[in-house]
Amino acid sequence: MPSAPQHDPAAATGPGGDGGLGADLGWTLGVAYRAYVKMAADAAAAVPGSHRGRQVLAAAAHEVPGTQRALAQRLGVDRTAMTYLIDDLAAAGLVERRPDPADRRNRQVVATDAGRRALEGVDRRLRTAEEYLLAGLDTADRTALRTLLRRLAAYIDSADPVGDACQAVDDIEAAESAAMRGQPPAPG
């Protein structure tokens, strides 16, 4: 668990430095994410389940198969939703469920040849579309952003700092609550 990071002094008014949305991390992430999803849904129209179906297919094609539950967790969906996603991909002939010989409760999800071909086509579209999305940044900045996001996601995925953050928030609340008890509550 990391020690409490120091605050950026420039972030005095709001989380982003000034109060507006333009520098708000949540807003910038949301804009980027929504734009990506919209664009990826278009590029992945050939695959059931939209951009999430493509991610499942990419995992089935390129990653060592684990449990459906682990994949669901990595993709941020419920395990029941993962079942439906894989159902649709399997019905389209893009992936197969194979029994895990080591633990027969598990189903390994692997891409079929048709799945790999479909993924190739979708990824070709996606690579082009991504560059359009990032066209406001020059080449170096595009690479830097991809690298930073990759590192951040790897950290979040492995260390789960959300729990730390929520704990820190709780600590603040406890501290403010204690300070509040020491002095009369503000009117209003």
Place this chain on the structure above:
Amino acid sequence: MPSAPQHDPAAATGPGGDGGLGADLGWTLGVAYRAYVKMAADAAAAVPGSHRGRQVLAAAAHEVPGTQRALAQRLGVDRTAMTYLIDDLAAAGLVERRPDPADRRNRQVVATDAGRRALEGVDRRLRTAEEYLLAGLDTADRTALRTLLRRLAAYIDSADPVGDACQAVDDIEAAESAAMRGQPPAPG
């Protein structure tokens, strides 16, 4: 409209360079966004509407008031959802709807004093929580990521490159469809 950006030669296997999810822009963005939302929902528990309520409140407090519809578009929600969000914020006494003297169809959403105080507390928690979320990056990288995301979001918000990206995808499809007509369709 930007000219077609060149592709990164390293991105030969998948959108991210290798086929795995770890370098996939969609996956990294999704992980970061979901983690942020989860953490921000916790930090903004005092405000109705969770992290989106906070964004509306931040806009009401710090940005020049526009129409509800414009705000909804900036935040990526439907205008009807924006009505409900503002309803809840107003019921909690955090924002007020004021008639626009220039055009009486519009409602200007402005933060009340209580709203500004609540926002202050929430943003204090949020600043701390954000640093935990980004704790896997050093100070320079955290700043760089914030800057790049801010520039990217500003570009997406102003230039709307999603339309360009979808158009590019359509062009690829048209080209591949034409090529397909020139040769016999692949079996299977």
Place this chain on the structure above:
DNA sequence: TATTGTTATACTCTATAACTATA
């Protein structure tokens, strides 16, 4: 008993359509 995957169900969120008022 605990866990994986599936199914059935309920719920939340979001989008669609219709309405009022202003322009």
Place this chain on the structure above:
DNA sequence: TATAGTTATAGAGTATAACAATA
């Protein structure tokens, strides 16, 4: 007629709970 906002309704997406199979 067109637009901003609201309301009512329907739909998609999601989570919850119960189940079977396996460990």
